[in-house]
Amino acid sequence: MKIPGTKQADVPPPQTFYATGEDFCRIFKDNLDRLYRLSLLLTADSDLAQKCFVRGLEDSKGSNPVFKEWAESWARRTIIANAIRMIGPRPEILSVGRPRDVKRLPPELAAVLGLKPFDRFVFVMSVLEGYPERDLRLLLDCSNFDIAAARARALKRLSVLAEQRATSENTIQLQSRVGDAN
Numbered sequence: 001m002k003i004p005g006t007k008q009a010d011v012p013p014p015q016t017f018y019a020t021g022e023d024f025c026r027i028f029k030d031n032l033d034r035l036y037r038l039s040l041l042l043t044a045d046s047d048l049a050q051k052c053f054v055r056g057l058e059d060s061k062g063s064n065p066v067f068k069e070w071a072e073s074w075a076r077r078t079i080i081a082n083a084i085r086m087i088g089p090r091p092e093i094l095s096v097g098r099p100r101d102v103k104r105l106p107p108e109l110a111a112v113l114g115l116k117p118f119d120r121f122v123f124v125m126s127v128l129e130g131y132p133e134r135d136l137r138l139l140l141d142c143s144n145f146d147i148a149a150a151r152a153r154a155l156k157r158l159s160v161l162a163e164q165r166a167t168s169e170n171t172i173q174l175q176s177r178v179g180d181a182n
Contacts, residue, residue, distance in 0.1 A: 019071035021061040027075050028057045035079055037109075041124045042083035044113040055082045080125060084139060089118040091146035111161045115154050122147055123154035 019027075028035060035056065039049035056079035060066075066074045105113070112120060121140060125131045126147070131139075136147050 017067060018065040019060075019068045019074070023068060023071055024057065024060040024075060027072055028053075028060070031072070031075070035075060038076060038124070038129070039079050039083065041109065041112055041128070042080065042121060043087060044117070044120065048083075048086055052079055052082045052086060076129065080129070080139065084121070087117055087121070089121040089140060091118050091142050091150060107161075107165055111158055114161075115157060118142075118146075119150045119154040119157070122150035123158075126151055127154075 036049060036053050039052040039056070040046065043049045043052055056075060059078040059082065060071075060075050063074070063078070112123065115123060118140070122136060125136055125139070126133070133144055133147050136142075137144060140147070
């Protein structure tokens, strides 16, 4: 009903506020490398990473309405949720991470894949993805202490590996210089 002397606001239809399946397909296509890398870092297995990525796309497309502005965050969150369901990282499980079927990775990524599963999840989610501890605690069903301990172990392990790598590179450079001098 139009009231004389008033201006009507142009309000877009509600469906334009929400991300569509096409929007999520575009997000996954445009961010393919980043989203697959997230899947791989969490699962430490290329086959599981592919499944996690595909399920993330399917879950994003089939989820409850999400604001368009939140769609990219939602896509990452569906990948994280699927990786948690697939791997089931728990602080009390101290198995050593063993990346499988992953070839030609930069040493930095390979080092992250070699972390224990729970430590890897905490590191990727908190340090690389910037999730606050409150969200980690809820998603991983653990305590603040578990998160702090896992992050400390991950950072310590990665720093040790970085030091070893730097030392071996320095040794190779030194040997090369000595060989050139002879």
